[in-house]
Amino acid sequence: MTDSPNGAASAPDAGAAAATAAGTVAARDLGEPLLEVRDLRVHFPQRKGVIFQSEVGTIRAVDGVDLTVHKGETLGLVGESGCGKSTTARAIIGLTRAPIARVTGSVKFDGQEILGVGGNELRDARRSLQMIFQDPFASLDPRMTVGAIVSEPLRNFGIARGRESEGRVGELLETVGLSREHALRYPHEFSGGQRQRIGVARALAPEPRMILADEPVSALDVSIQAQIVNLLEDLRTRFGLTTLFIAHDLAIVRHISDRVAVMYLGTVVEIADKVAIYEEPLHPYTRALLSAIPIPDPAVEAKRRRILLTGDVPSPDREYPGCRFADRCPLRRKLSRTDQARCDEEPPKLHDARTGHAVACHFPDESV
Amino acid sequence: MSEPVVDSARAGEAAEPRPSSPWSLALRRFARHRAAMLAAVSLVAIGLACVGVGLVVGEEESLELNYAEKLEPPSLGHPFGTDELGRDQLVRCLYGGRVSLAVGAQAMLIALTLGTLLGAIAGLRGGLADAAIMRLVDLFLAVPVFFVLLLLASYYGSDLTTVTAVIGLTAWMEVCRLVRAEILTLREKEFIEAARALGVGPIRLLARHILPNAAGPIVVAATLGVARAIIVESALSYLGFGVQPPASSWGSMLRNAQSQMMTYTWLAIFPGLLIFVTVLAFNFVGDGLRDALDPRVQRR
Numbered sequence: 001m002t003d004s005p006n007g008a009a010s011a012p013d014a015g016a017a018a019a020t021a022a023g024t025v026a027a028r029d030l031g032e033p034l035l036e037v038r039d040l041r042v043h044f045p046q047r048k049g050v051i052f053q054s055e056v057g058t059i060r061a062v063d064g065v066d067l068t069v070h071k072g073e074t075l076g077l078v079g080e081s082g083c084g085k086s087t088t089a090r091a092i093i094g095l096t097r098a099p100i101a102r103v104t105g106s107v108k109f110d111g112q113e114i115l116g117v118g119g120n121e122l123r124d125a126r127r128s129l130q131m132i133f134q135d136p137f138a139s140l141d142p143r144m145t146v147g148a149i150v151s152e153p154l155r156n157f158g159i160a161r162g163r164e165s166e167g168r169v170g171e172l173l174e175t176v177g178l179s180r181e182h183a184l185r186y187p188h189e190f191s192g193g194q195r196q197r198i199g200v201a202r203a204l205a206p207e208p209r210m211i212l213a214d215e216p217v218s219a220l221d222v223s224i225q226a227q228i229v230n231l232l233e234d235l236r237t238r239f240g241l242t243t244l245f246i247a248h249d250l251a252i253v254r255h256i257s258d259r260v261a262v263m264y265l266g267t268v269v270e271i272a273d274k275v276a277i278y279e280e281p282l283h284p285y286t287r288a289l290l291s292a293i294p295i296p297d298p299a300v301e302a303k304r305r306r307i308l309l310t311g312d313v314p315s316p317d318r319e320y321p322g323c324r325f326a327d328r329c330p331l332r333r334k335l336s337r338t339d340q341a342r343c344d345e346e347p348p349k350l351h352d353a354r355t356g357h358a359v360a361c362h363f364p365d366e367s368v
Numbered sequence: 369m370s371e372p373v374v375d376s377a378r379a380g381e382a383a384e385p386r387p388s389s390p391w392s393l394a395l396r397r398f399a400r401h402r403a404a405m406l407a408a409v410s411l412v413a414i415g416l417a418c419v420g421v422g423l424v425v426g427e428e429e430s431l432e433l434n435y436a437e438k439l440e441p442p443s444l445g446h447p448f449g450t451d452e453l454g455r456d457q458l459v460r461c462l463y464g465g466r467v468s469l470a471v472g473a474q475a476m477l478i479a480l481t482l483g484t485l486l487g488a489i490a491g492l493r494g495g496l497a498d499a500a501i502m503r504l505v506d507l508f509l510a511v512p513v514f515f516v517l518l519l520l521a522s523y524y525g526s527d528l529t530t531v532t533a534v535i536g537l538t539a540w541m542e543v544c545r546l547v548r549a550e551i552l553t554l555r556e557k558e559f560i561e562a563a564r565a566l567g568v569g570p571i572r573l574l575a576r577h578i579l580p581n582a583a584g585p586i587v588v589a590a591t592l593g594v595a596r597a598i599i600v601e602s603a604l605s606y607l608g609f610g611v612q613p614p615a616s617s618w619g620s621m622l623r624n625a626q627s628q629m630m631t632y633t634w635l636a637i638f639p640g641l642l643i644f645v646t647v648l649a650f651n652f653v654g655d656g657l658r659d660a661l662d663p664r665v666q667r668r
Binding site for chain 1 (some may be wrong): 561
């Protein structure tokens with residue numbers, strides 16, 4: 001419910017939804033929102049020229065994202081490569097900035113606006129909002145010891161220094177399944193999985209309330225992936241962390257998330273409880289995405305009906321008057337002329353089609 | 369959900385007895401580069417001799433005239449022979465080496481500081497600052513440095529400070545471009561983003577994360593820069609604009625030897641050899657450092 005972009009406009013819907021809420025299974029108490037993203041846009045202007053620069057276009061990497069992550073929950077964010085998942089996370093934590101990017105919209109953390117703030121406010125926000133990066137080989141400074149890497153946040157946020165910091169680093173390393181002695185080593189002496197553990201220890205160091213995990217396992221071997229995912233789940237229960245978990249692996253997202261948001265070309269097209277997304281996907285894109293998961297049972301697998309998408313992911317360098325998915329949509333083809341025109345001309349808003357199940361499609365109830 | 373962590377045991381096994389920092393690994397790679405090691409040893413030897421000569425023969429003493437022993441060929445008493453005023457050539461070469469090495473090192477330091485500073489500003493700020501600095505680099509590269517040096521020397525006299533400063537001020541462009549390029553590459557790296565996400569401020573980001581990772585190419589450029597500065601200083605002194613008598617530098621000794629080097633060859637050979645060996649050694653060391661510090665070129 002909280003994911004409708006404009007609460008005022010959807011007030012009648014909300015009333016209706018509340019009436020049916022008692023009888024709906026999906027209507028569970030989501031708790032207080034911790035992170036609220038509203039109409040987040042990250043545009044990268046394409047410039048030409050050396051001194052006299054002119055803008056020749058804009059890449060709309062993120063183009064109107066709405067998300068809410070509630071206290072204590074894990075929200076999975078899925079979508080194809082290049083759909084803006086990572087950019088969304090980077091924008092939330094303030095890593096995409098002018099003049100390279102134009103960031104607009106609103107990101108509220110625990111009620112405080114953190115988008116576009118600087119100085120102490122940004123520092124405070126970053127202390128409670130930490131990120132785990134995708135590539136464990138690129139995200140650790142090769143010239144620093146593991147101890148220095150993990151203690152850096154302690155130092156920056158003025159949490160601990162010297163002996164005290166050393167002790168904390170040891171504890172953190174043990175928390176993530178490494179040993180104290182590892183503090184003296186350099187990143188190149190570790191395997192991918194171990195490096196990602198170091199990354200996790202660093203993210204935990206300032207005792208954040210929320211973790212943004214940007215595809216934390218996609219660079220790892222499958223066997224190591226499971227270990228890291230288990231570690232993250234373990235830590236989440238231990239420290240009561242709220243997590244935004246970005247991935248393109250639907251199976252992992254299903255395993256770790258409470259709710260799931262699906263992104264397509266810079267926007268969230270569907271967001272709902274995990275069970276609702278996987279059992280009853282409403283957006284044609286989500287349906288196509290889920291139909292691509294192979295089923296490890298030959299009998300069932302043979303009967304699995306796949307929804308094949310035609311065409312490539314369109315380029316994010318232009319504006320779309322209607323639905324961004326329209327030219328690839330398997331559902332649109334089955335619609336009447338007037339309905340098709342609606343897809344092409346009117347951008348679908350993310351709205352609650354069921355209780356707690358928001359979708360950005362004009363016809364969420366049509367079957368594909 | 370709360371399964372014991374599986375690869376912690378393996379992590380323990382992977383333990384090596386000694387921690388190997390990237391710097392110590394680079395040092396080990398450097399040690400395996402024979403030519404570079406030999407060059408480094410020669411440089412240290414030359415440097416120590418130039419500094420140590422002061423303990424044996426004082427500066428005043430080195431300038432004392434002794435017509436009884438003028439223009440003697442190399443012998444046990446005077447391994448490099450004596451000049452037309454009877455001064456020991458070895459001692460003069462070593463005192464001259466002080467000047468040459470000092471000018472080289474100081475000029476390089478100036479160039480390094482200026483180049484790193486401007487390169488960092490260009491790389492980190494981008495935009496107009498970047499464009500302005502890079503055009504300034506182009507401008508300086510288009511200036512024929514040597515003629516500027518000659519011009520300045522003839523206007524402002526040729527004290528050593530001026531010469532050093534001018535050499536340094538006209539040699540920073542390469543370092544500047546290098547630093548800028550390294551920063552542009554590093555800026556996009558995830559560990560820099562990670563550091564920013566952890567609240568690292570811009571100055572610490574530069575000092576602790578960016579520069580150490582960009583140090584390899586900068587060190588190489590600096591080493592080669594010393595060699596170039598020594599050559600420029602020698603050339604200036606040779607033309608009579610550098611060090612003025614009675615002080616010596618390798619270049620001024622060559623100038624001195626010019627008129628009589630067909631007869632008294634040792635006057636030209638020894639300072640010339642020192643310039644040659646030193647510059648060559650700096651180049652070899654630079655080469656060795658490049659191999660040792662650049663992880664992309666894993667030849668050995």
